[in-house]
Amino acid sequence: MSRFFPTSLKARLGAGAAVLGGMTLLLAAVLWLGMAQVSQRLDAALAAERRLDQYAALSTQVSTFIVVAAEVIQTAQSPKTRVDRTDSTAQMIERSFSILRAGLDMEVAEARGLDARSRRASQSLLIARMEALFAGLRGALTSELTDVQALRGHLDRFASGFEPLLAQAVNEEKRLRTEILSGIDALRGWLVTAAAVMAALAVVLVAGAHLGLVRPLVRRLDLLGDASRRIGAEDFAVALPEGRDEIGRLQAQTNRMAATLASRADEVARDRAHLNEIIADRTCALEAANQRLERTDEDRRRFFADISHELRTPLTVILMEAQLGAKGGDFATIESRARRLSRRIDDLLRVARSETGQLALDPAAVSLPWLLQEAEAETAAELSSAGMELTREARDATVLADANWLRQVVVGLIRNAIRHARDGGTLHLGVRAVGGMGEITVTDAGPGIPPEDQARVFDRFAQGQPGSQGFGIGLALARWVVDQQGGTITVQSPADDGRGTRLVVRLPLVAG
Structure with missing residues (x-):
C-alpha cells in the first residue's frame, strides 16, 4: 500500500494513527476506569457478604448466650457462676461487635458522599445500640442481683430489643448489597454506551480512509466492541486476538478484565451458596438444640417443683408424731415416717441424677386392699387429728403399678x-375391679369443687378454691404417676347427696 501512496498515505496514516491512537487510548482509559469501578463495587459487595456472615455468626452467638443465661437465671445460680458460665460466649460476642464496628468505621472513612457516610453511620449506630443492650444484660448477670424475676426481666428486654436491631442491620446490609449490584449493572450499561460511542466516532473518522487500509482496523474494533457488549451482558467467555499495538493491548486488557470478572462472579456465587448452606445448617442445629434444651428445662422445673410437695408432707407428719411421741414416749411411728421419708429422698435423688429429670417407676403386681391399709396406716394420725371418720369397702383387685408411688398417690x-x-x-x-381395671375411690363429704374449677384441679399450681392452698402440685404429680402407668384419674363433684367430692383412680388389672 505504501508504494501507491508514499506521501499522502504516510500523512494520512500518521494523522489517522494519531487520531485512532488517541481514540484507542481514550477508550482504554474508559474501559480501565470502568473495570476499576466494577472491581471496587465487587469488593464492596463481597464486604457486604462478609458482614452478613458476621451478622449470622453474631446471631448464633447471641442465641447461645440467651440459652445459657436463661438456664443460669432459672436455676438461681450465684453471680460468680453466672459470670463463669456466660463469659466465653460474651467474649465471642464482643469480638464480633468489634469486628463489625471496625469494618463499618473503615467504610465510613472511605465512603464518598454524605448519603453513603450517613448510611454507614446508621449501621454503626445499630451496632452501638445492640452493644448497649448486651452490655446492660451482661452487667445485670455479673452484678450481685439475685432476684430471678428481675434477671429474667433483663433477659427478656435484651431478647425483645436485640432481634429487631439485628434484623434491621441485616436488612440494611442486604439493601446496600442490592444497590451495589445495581450500580454494577448501571456501570456496565455506561461502559457499553461508551464503547458504542467510541466505535461510532472511529467509523466517522476512518470513513475517508482507504478501505484496504482501514478495513483490518475496523474488523478488530468490531471484535472489541462485540466483546464489550458480551461483557456487558455478563458473558465473560471472551478470547480476543492479542497484538503489540494499542488495539492489541486493549484486547488483552479486555481479556484479562473478562477473566477477572468471570472469576469474581464465580467466587461471589460460591460464597453466596456456601453462606446459604452455613445459615441453613446453623439454623437446623440451633432449632434442634433449642428443642432439646426446652424439653430438659421443662423436666427439671417439674422435678424441682415436685420436691417441695413430696418432702413437705412427710416432714409435717414426722413433726406431729414427734410431738405426740414426746408426750407418750412412743417413737416407733417417728422412725417409720423417717424411713419412708428417706426412701422418698432416695427416689428424688435418683430423679436428680437421671438425664431426663423424670421419675423412675418400677411396675409390679400390687394388691389394692393391701395398698389401702398402707395408706390408712400412714394417714391415721392426721385423720384422728382432723376428727374425721374413715370407712372402707375393699374388694379383691390386683393391678400392675409401682407400689410405692401408687401408695403416695392414695395418701395424697x-x-x-x-x-x-x-x-x-x-x-x-x-x-x-371393673371392666378390666382396678378402681380406687376416695370420697369425702366436704363442700365439693365448683364446676368451673373441676377442669383445672389437676393443673400444676391450680387451687381448688380462691384463697385456699388448693390441689397444687400434689394432684398434678398424682395424674402424671397414674398416666405413666396406663391409668386415669378423674374428679366427680358433687359426689353424693349434692355435696362432697369423689376422686377415682383406675389402673390396668394384672393379666391372668
Missing part, C-alpha cells in the same frame, strides 16, 4: 380430703 388424695373436707367429718375409701 386422703390428705387433700383432710385439708379441704374435714368439715364433712367422714371419708370413704373403696376398691373394686
Whole structure:
C-alpha cells in the first residue's frame, strides 16, 4: 500500500494513527476506569457478604448466650457462676461487635458522599445500640442481683430489643448489597454506551480512509466492541486476538478484565451458596438444640417443683408424731415416717441424677386392699387429728403399678380430703375391679369443687378454691404417676347427696 501512496498515505496514516491512537487510548482509559469501578463495587459487595456472615455468626452467638443465661437465671445460680458460665460466649460476642464496628468505621472513612457516610453511620449506630443492650444484660448477670424475676426481666428486654436491631442491620446490609449490584449493572450499561460511542466516532473518522487500509482496523474494533457488549451482558467467555499495538493491548486488557470478572462472579456465587448452606445448617442445629434444651428445662422445673410437695408432707407428719411421741414416749411411728421419708429422698435423688429429670417407676403386681391399709396406716394420725371418720369397702383387685408411688398417690388424695373436707367429718375409701381395671375411690363429704374449677384441679399450681392452698402440685404429680402407668384419674363433684367430692383412680388389672 505504501508504494501507491508514499506521501499522502504516510500523512494520512500518521494523522489517522494519531487520531485512532488517541481514540484507542481514550477508550482504554474508559474501559480501565470502568473495570476499576466494577472491581471496587465487587469488593464492596463481597464486604457486604462478609458482614452478613458476621451478622449470622453474631446471631448464633447471641442465641447461645440467651440459652445459657436463661438456664443460669432459672436455676438461681450465684453471680460468680453466672459470670463463669456466660463469659466465653460474651467474649465471642464482643469480638464480633468489634469486628463489625471496625469494618463499618473503615467504610465510613472511605465512603464518598454524605448519603453513603450517613448510611454507614446508621449501621454503626445499630451496632452501638445492640452493644448497649448486651452490655446492660451482661452487667445485670455479673452484678450481685439475685432476684430471678428481675434477671429474667433483663433477659427478656435484651431478647425483645436485640432481634429487631439485628434484623434491621441485616436488612440494611442486604439493601446496600442490592444497590451495589445495581450500580454494577448501571456501570456496565455506561461502559457499553461508551464503547458504542467510541466505535461510532472511529467509523466517522476512518470513513475517508482507504478501505484496504482501514478495513483490518475496523474488523478488530468490531471484535472489541462485540466483546464489550458480551461483557456487558455478563458473558465473560471472551478470547480476543492479542497484538503489540494499542488495539492489541486493549484486547488483552479486555481479556484479562473478562477473566477477572468471570472469576469474581464465580467466587461471589460460591460464597453466596456456601453462606446459604452455613445459615441453613446453623439454623437446623440451633432449632434442634433449642428443642432439646426446652424439653430438659421443662423436666427439671417439674422435678424441682415436685420436691417441695413430696418432702413437705412427710416432714409435717414426722413433726406431729414427734410431738405426740414426746408426750407418750412412743417413737416407733417417728422412725417409720423417717424411713419412708428417706426412701422418698432416695427416689428424688435418683430423679436428680437421671438425664431426663423424670421419675423412675418400677411396675409390679400390687394388691389394692393391701395398698389401702398402707395408706390408712400412714394417714391415721392426721385423720384422728382432723376428727374425721374413715370407712372402707375393699374388694379383691390386683393391678400392675409401682407400689410405692401408687401408695403416695392414695395418701395424697386422703390428705387433700383432710385439708379441704374435714368439715364433712367422714371419708370413704373403696376398691373394686371393673371392666378390666382396678378402681380406687376416695370420697369425702366436704363442700365439693365448683364446676368451673373441676377442669383445672389437676393443673400444676391450680387451687381448688380462691384463697385456699388448693390441689397444687400434689394432684398434678398424682395424674402424671397414674398416666405413666396406663391409668386415669378423674374428679366427680358433687359426689353424693349434692355435696362432697369423689376422686377415682383406675389402673390396668394384672393379666391372668
